[in-house]
Amino acid sequence: MKRLIAIAIVLCAGLALADSMPPSPAATTERRQRKRKRVTPEMQMRKFGGFVTAAYEGRYCYFMNAQRRVPQETLEWAAGQVMQVLSLPVRIESCEIEGADNFSPIRKAWTGDRKTGAVVSVVDLPGWTTLLVAPEDGWVQVNVAALAKDNPSAEVLETRLKKELWRAFVLLFGGGNSHLAGDLMRPVNSLKDLDAYPHLAPGPEPFNAVLDGARARGITFVRRTTYKAACEEGWAPAPTNEFQKAIYEQVKADRERGPTNPITIQPPKK
Numbered sequence: 001m002k003r004l005i006a007i008a009i010v011l012c013a014g015l016a017l018a019d020s021m022p023p024s025p026a027a028t029t030e031r032r033q034r035k036r037k038r039v040t041p042e043m044q045m046r047k048f049g050g051f052v053t054a055a056y057e058g059r060y061c062y063f064m065n066a067q068r069r070v071p072q073e074t075l076e077w078a079a080g081q082v083m084q085v086l087s088l089p090v091r092i093e094s095c096e097i098e099g100a101d102n103f104s105p106i107r108k109a110w111t112g113d114r115k116t117g118a119v120v121s122v123v124d125l126p127g128w129t130t131l132l133v134a135p136e137d138g139w140v141q142v143n144v145a146a147l148a149k150d151n152p153s154a155e156v157l158e159t160r161l162k163k164e165l166w167r168a169f170v171l172l173f174g175g176g177n178s179h180l181a182g183d184l185m186r187p188v189n190s191l192k193d194l195d196a197y198p199h200l201a202p203g204p205e206p207f208n209a210v211l212d213g214a215r216a217r218g219i220t221f222v223r224r225t226t227y228k229a230a231c232e233e234g235w236a237p238a239p240t241n242e243f244q245k246a247i248y249e250q251v252k253a254d255r256e257r258g259p260t261n262p263i264t265i266q267p268p269k270k
Contacts, residue, residue: 049227049244052237056089059117059218061169063092067124069144070161075122078165081201088214089222095121117219120168122161130164133171138217140172150191160191162200173213175206 044050061082063075072092079090119139130146147160163184170185178185184202188194214220227244230236231251239245 045241045243047228049231049239049247051224052227052230054223054225054230054235056222058089058220060089060091060115061118061120061214061219062116063090063165064119064121065092065094066096067122067144069124069148070122070158074158074161075165078120078162078169081166082169083222085201086207086211086214087221087224088211088219117214117217118172120165120172122165131168131171133168135172135174135213138172140168142168147191156195159200160194163194163197166201170202170206170210173210173217175202175210175213178203178205180205 063079065072065075072094075092079092082088082090117138121139121141123141123143124145125143126145128143128146130143132141132143134140142161142164144157144161147164148157152160166184167188175185177187180186180203182197182199183205184197184199185206186197227236227239228247228251231248236248239248
């Protein structure tokens with residue numbers, strides 16, 4: 001009987017202790033995720049008016065498409081990545097090559113253009129190397145024919161081009177090999193090496209060097225912020241939808257009304 005009573009006391013104490021202990025981090029995270037509402041693009045548009053880009057006066061990095069083997073959407077993906085990750089201005093254009101001897105088919109497209117800071121050209125030249133980098137001249141060339149020499153599927157070829165476009169961009173602006181295992185900017189000596197890297201984009205290690213290199217060629221940050229912040233700062237473009245119009249009118253009304261609780265400065269005590 002004494003043993004049964006002792007066991008019962010221990011069980012009651014354990015239950016009381018369990019109730020008093022804080023939940024585990026995993027349980028807390030799960031609870032927060034259940035309570036957190038998913039933010040939809042419509043909710044963001046209603047609250048902030050979406051995102052706008054300020055006027056830009058510097059130079060651009062051009063992605064020149066001189067091939068037809070891979071859809072241009074792949075170049076658009078790479079350009080969007082650069083804009084999203086580094087806030088650097090990019091443009092995409094198409095051009096025709098004049099033969100295999102013209103290994104830099106973009107020269108005529110940008111010679112003398114003051115808006116061009118650098119060029120990433122994508123060509124289809126059998127027998128040529130995968131990457132040609134001319135950082136002092138401001139261009140780099142990616143050859144899809146070299147990426148397709150083992151006759152990969154369309155999906156594999158597109159993945160290779162995405163990776164190589166990022167590598168070309170980083171190398172063009174002075175980024176080097178990464179010290180991190182598995183990073184896309186590790187040495188590549190074959191298509192097998194390129195396929196082995198699991199990520200489509202490099203890590204942040206070379207980005208400071210890339211930004212310095214871009215700045216040296218006149219390519220600077222593009223300011224991107226919410227429409228509401230642009231209205232408050234006074235440079236927002238005309239509204240394009242009902243949400244932006246509501247935000248524009250509200251900010252305008254607040255500015256005309258002035259502060260409701262102005263700051264008062266008390267005179268110093270004698």
